[in-house]
Amino acid sequence: MTVRAEALDEALSCVSSALGPAIGGDWTRPAGDLEWDCRYTAEHLGDTLLSYAAQVVSRPADHYVRFLAKTDADASxxxxxxxVIAGGRLLAAAVRSSRPGERAYHPTGRSDPAGFAAMGCVELLLHGDDIAQGLGVAIDPPRDTCARVVARLFPEQEPIPDAWDALRWCAGRIDLPGRPRRTGWKWRGSPPGDRSIPEE
Structure with a gap:
């Protein structure tokens, strides 16, 4: 159940297919339950994906590569x-060009390329969903990708029938019958069997 660059391709396709028809909408509206608007959420998403790509190719052991990527103020x-798509494609390219055993800093544990691919999918799908909600459209994520991401980042999670529900529940976005909405959650960045998880 590893997560490869192809999962990022699928998440990108899902998000771009949903949001592309909504580019004529009001991107200053709130994004889902966030305090951010759709514009800022998209900018945050692109920056995060580029940051993950930088981690994968630079492989710093104890810090993030120090930069902030922003769009022009008048970007449409x-x-x-x-x-967003550029950031996702650069992360996918970084994952494809890296060896599986390489590691880089993340506050939830030094991660491998598969971990950064999984984290990129979470960012894409959840923030893509936030933006979609703000614009009155819906995304329909690939369930196999969701299942792989949950297995990689939330390995202790008990099965939930729908993998998209499982991902949203794990990331504190929804409640489910018998499962209250999570608070204070975090994923596991380090690979399975790795003990390099930061102390609380």
Whole structure:
């Protein structure tokens, strides 16, 4: 159940297919339950994906590569979405060009390329969903990708029938019958069997 660059390709396709038709909408509306608007959420998403790509190719052991990627203030919704897609594609390319055993800093444990691919999928799908909600559209994520991401980042999670529900529940986005909404959650960045998880 590893997560490869192809999972990022699928998550990108899902998000771009949902948001592309909504580029004429009001991207200053709130994004889902977030305090951010859709514009800022898209900018955050692109920056995060680029940051993960930088981690994968630079492999720092104890810090993030120090930069902040921003869009121009007058960037259109189409250009914001282009920024997200560019960040996702660069992360996918970084994952494809890296060896599985390579590691880089993440606050939830030194991660391998598969871990950064999984984290990129979470960011894409959850924030893509936030933006979609703000614009009145819906995304329909690939369930196999969701299942792989949950297995990689939330390995102790008991099975939940729908993998998209499972991912959203694990990340504190929804409650489910008999499962209250999670608070204070975090994923596991380090690979299975690795003990390099930061102390609380």
């Amino acid at each position: 919704p189409a250009e914001l979405l282009e920024f």
